[in-house]
Amino acid sequence: MRPERGAARRRLLRAAPALAAGTWLGPASDGRAAAPPTRGFAFALIGDLPYTESGEADAAALLAALDAEPLELVIHVGDIKGGVEPCSDALFARRHALLAGGTHPLVLLPGDNEWTDCHRMLAGGFEPLERLAALRALIWSGPSPMGARGEAARAAFAFERQPGQPENVRWRVGPVRFVGLHVVGSGNGRDGFDGSRAAFALRRDRNRAWLRETVRRALIERADALVIASHANPDFERTTPRAGFADWIEDLRAAADAFPRPILLLHGDTHRFRLDRPLADRDGRIYPQVTRVECFGWPFTASWVHIAYDPDETVRFRVTTRDLAAPGHGRGP
DSSP states (O other): OOHHHHHHHHHHHTTSOOOOTTOOBOSSTTOOBOOOOSSOEEEEEEOSOOOSSTHHHHHHHHHHHHHTSOOSEEEEOSOOSOTTSOOOHHHHHHHHHHHHTSSSOEEEOOOSTTTTTTTSGGGTOOOHHHHHHHHHHHTSSSSSOBSTTHHHHHHHTTOEEETTEEEEEEEEETTEEEEEOOOOHHHHTSSSSTTHHHHHHHHHHHHHHHHHHHHHHHHHTTOSEEEEEOSOOOOTTOSSOOTTTHHHHHHHHHHHHHOOSOEEEEEOSSOOOEEEOOOBOTTSOBOTTEEEEEOOOTTOTTEEEEEEEOTTSSSOEEEEEEETTEEEEEEOO
């Protein structure tokens, strides 16, 4: 372990109470102990769909197939509309109803198509921050995930929303800590409309605080793994990060420095399935415990990503792709 990574963990834990080895603390404010389960579980990763009105039927078929799977939850990483579809209240309501109609708890994160890009004429020429406010009221004002089992999942997962930025969420399934953050495509909404820079800075600071607190909590809980989900593909491979993602990559590095156990980075945005280890520190050294998974997106609406966690395996997460044409059968990455 490099000294700087040990120092990062110490900074996060400085104010934390001392814990006996093997103790697990739930995220509830009353600090009640919760024993970690010994069983594994699975969840689905989807995103960037539906992109057209006709694609809603494809999305409905995909959600129906997911309902038939033994999943703990579904994560949709954002973009619930195509870039040339209007950012109208009617479209938002229709897509929300579609995604909320499933059985499994569904966590929806923001994408760029539904707010940062709404100023474009092809999307209706809307004011992006007003559209974000509308989405927060429609989708993220409630305390629970979507789906028929969403309310039950709120208690079972200790599901939380960030005050002031309720699309930022965190929860826990057994010994695995999850966090979802508002980081979107189109350069993370840093430029392009009036007020974008100020809104970007506020969102960046809230994201940073939420991620840091979640990592600190995961360390206190002795979490076995950490899952970080957002929409944007930040182009990890670039030598110089784009302006909208430079701080985000630094925040991910800080999380990896602090948390030594398996980390999954989940995102969408570029509609191409990926399974790799692209996160490197400033010296170009790859973080071996960090795995990136990108989901499919439009037009690949019959495919999804199945992620299984097994606490008894050395490699905690098994990632496979699934097709509606071959239900129950995975294919390697």
